[in-house]
Amino acid sequence: PIEPLYIGGPVIKGFGRGSKVLGIPTANLAAHDFSAILSEHTSGVYFGWAGLSTRGVFKMVMSVGWNPYFDNTEKTIEPWLLHKFDEDFYGEELRLLVVGYIRPEANFPSLESLIARIHEDGKIAEKALDLPIYAAYKNSPCLASSL
Template sequence: MPPVPPYPVFIDSHVIGGFGRGSSDLGIPTANIPASDFLASGIPKGQTGIYFGLAKISGKYGTLVRHTSPEENGSKPPATEIVQTEKSIVPKDGVVLPMVMSVGWNPFYGNSEPSAEVHIVHKFAEQFYGAAIKLAVLGYIRPEQNFASVDALIEEIMNDIRKAKEILAENGFKQIESNEFFK
């Protein structure tokens, strides 16, 4: 079954620093993209929540050298400085992979600005700030919501990941992996 309009939506962006909560608080690392790239992508305006699809990381990447906390930045996404290096994404990490993406205000954390946080279902050897990221958003899982605890939030994220993997496996989205967009 092919994606239902408005999907697929293709986003070509780059990885930026986020709040640092995905890895540290939740144990679920994310590759953040500028929320403006997502909002300009053709997804229905104002539809925050959890999406699924495919992602590919490529190019050169750097290290996060300065990362302001949400407290320093007044609940806005932290300011970051990325030092570009000569490191390139290794071939085993630069393939098309399943992803889930949270877009919105993260009510559990009370963000004052929207964010777009992509969890790629893959174990990367290193962080890859500044790398190019291509996303094929293939559908919507659920609206964003608040949670009573970090454990409840983690449990729901794990459910979202399972659901995305099941949908991608069952619905014949494999042909999207070979789309010209990812080449």
């Protein structure tokens, strides 16, 4: 377990690979708003809860780092909400409560192996968030809408 970490902000457009190349739609957050938080945290895959102002609270698994597979020059925060949404929600307020860490960031020999690993991360997050110690955070006031 890690010290729970709260991050919030509007959803911005990422590099556009998430949905198109990987089939994994990630909701990107502006990393420069969190540079202090980011520099303090190890790159890697984390999990937790995601609150969307008008839609509710969902499980999420998140990548923090440089995405070595894509050679990014900027550290990014890319939460993948484990829920099927019918439309994009760019601009909406996203509230994240990060409660656990899965693994360090890695490079992969192929796109297929990267995608397979991300799906495995998703399954690990799904299961972990059902455990009472992590499930309890779903009701945290910081995730609730201010509406």
